[in-house]
Amino acid sequence: MSGSSLESRLLPATSDLESYKDAWGFIEYIEGELFEISLETLGVANKVARKAGMKVGAIILGHKIPEEILRELIYRGADYVIYADHPELEHYNPIAYTEVLYQMIERYRPWALFFMADDLGRDLGPKVAYRATTGMAADCIDFDVEDFEFKLAGKTYKNLLAQIRPAAIWIAKIFTPRHRPQISGVRPGYFKPPPRDPNRRGDIIRFDPLIPEEAKRFRVVKVEKLPEEKDPLREAELIVSLGMGITRRPGGEPDPVKAFEMAKELAEYIAKKLGVKTALGASRALIHAELKELEGKITHDMQVGQTGKAVSPKIYIAAGISGAIQHKVGMQSSENIIAINIDPNAPIFEIATHIINEDLYTAIPKIIEALKKRLGE
Ligand SMILES: Cc1cc2nc3c(=O)[nH]c(=O)nc-3n(C[C@H](O)[C@H](O)[C@H](O)COP(=O)(O)OP(=O)(O)OC[C@H]3O[C@@H](n4cnc5c(N)ncnc54)[C@H](O)[C@@H]3O)c2cc1C
Structure with missing residues (x-):
């Protein structure tokens, strides 16, 4: 298919693509509470905006949003904040939220817009993308800024957002070349919000939205707060993760319970x-192995990786884990990675900060011993 005949079959492109600037993070402010997790969108926006030579905007909707919250967003990495404050925005009203975000997009023309891939973001992101006639890449785990050669259309688009996410056994890179903004969902846990800096300064811009009549069709009847679920893996500063290596042992009998x-x-x-929070994790292969002797000890909620949890502790110890891409995507942003593996070519070593090329059955007791010595026991 030639470039021009393809073009005629595609949705019309956004006009004046070049006029779209800046990367926005959508901040969740629900029932008077700032959802910390959504600050991760500012982490992503910072990463790509700095590379693309753009600014970072924090977008927040609500009612009676305190000024401290707006300023906090500047401290947490936004160059400016655009907020809409209206009684209809007090609760999450998908019709009103979609429309107001669309009006902001029309007015300010952001290059990219990031939603957290949580309950709210998964609901709102696609609605906004549809309203703005653009695409959305859901559940992304990484981003970059790259040129994209759209071979079918015979064109190269410069400086696009590369939206990276797992797709079955591959890692896919998704581009939205012809439409703006480029909208993405960000999987929780993959990006840290920028460190808080109370010396940062930025503009706080009030946006007066037009709330459509039909938004009134949506009424919040009751708000009930669910008890917060604590997740030891996500809270831990140190994680010891086990893989199938516990079922093998060179020159000895493996003992998974040991x-x-x-x-x-x-x-x-x-x-x-050391008074730090620690947790145990596991590879999917070990969890799926369902070893009888580890029943109730190695459980599904311990899975780290693409189809498990994304973690980024200060220290991640991977013992007997090969480092398949689906595991790596869930832990590679850990600050320090200590990998214990008998295979000198194990892929986990490619991202490890500390390599222990040894049998885990001997290596782990040595680490405990060394720690005890160091801590004066
Ligand atoms: C769609 C999809 C989603 C997936 N999602 C996930 C996911 O979320 N999380 C995940 O973990 N996997 C996931 N996987 C599976 C992934 O591809 C790997 O199969 C899995 O991570 C391998 O687990 P492992 O490293 O424990 O086992 P193996 O690959 O079998 O590796 C065991 C490692 O232990 C080493 N070893 C052996 N004996 C010892 C010893 N005594 N001491 C030290 N080292 C030893 C070996 O050298 C080897 O490197 C997914 C796969 C697919 C297709």
Whole structure:
């Protein structure tokens, strides 16, 4: 298909693509509460905006939003904040929220807009994308700024947002070349919000929205706060993760229960001695192996990776984990990665900050021993 005949079959492109600037993060402010998790959108926006030579905008909707919250968004990495304050925006009203965001897009023309891939973002992001006649890449785990050669159309688009996400056994890169803004969902846990800096300054811009009549069709009858679910893996500063390596042992009998107990001892010792939160994690292969002897010990909520949880602790210890891409995407943003593996070519070593090329059955007790010595026992 030639470029021009393809063009005639596609949705008309956004006009004046070049006029779209800046990367926006949508901040969730619900029932008078700022949802910290949504600050991760500012982490993403900062990453791409700095590379593309653009600014970072924080977008927030609500009613009676305190000024401290607006200023906080500047401290947390926004160059400016655009907010809409209206009684109809007090609760999450998808009709009103979609329309107001669309009006902001029309007025300010952002180049990219990021939503958290949580309950609210997954609902609102696609609605806004549809309203603005643009695309949306859901559940992304990384982003970059790249040129994209759209071979079918015979064109190269410069400086696009590369939206990166797992797709079955591949990692897909998605581009929205002909429409703006480029809208993406960001999987929680992959981006840290920028560090808080109370010396940062930026503009706080009030946007007066037109709330459509039909938004009144949506009424919040009752708001009930669910008890907060604590997730030890996401809160932990140190995670000891186990993989299928616990079922193998060069020149010896593997004992998965012993390996589990060793990992637990290490995590608990550090928690007790250093007063930090620690947790145990696991690879999907180990969880799916459903070892009888580890029933109730290795559980599904411990899975780290593409179809499990994304974690970024200060220290991630991967013991007997090969480092398949689906595991790596869930832990590679950890500050320090200590990998224990008998295979010198294990892919996990490519991203490890500390490599222990050894049998985990001997390596873990050595780490515990060394820690005890160091901590004066
Ligand atoms: C769509 C899809 C989604 C997926 N999602 C996830 C996910 O979310 N999380 C995830 O983890 N996986 C996921 N996977 C599976 C992933 O592809 C790998 O199969 C899995 O991560 C491998 O687990 P492992 O490293 O424990 O096992 P293996 O790949 O079998 O690796 C075991 C490692 O242990 C080492 N070893 C062996 N004995 C010892 C010893 N005694 N001491 C030290 N090292 C030893 C070996 O050298 C090897 O490197 C997914 C796959 C698909 C297709």
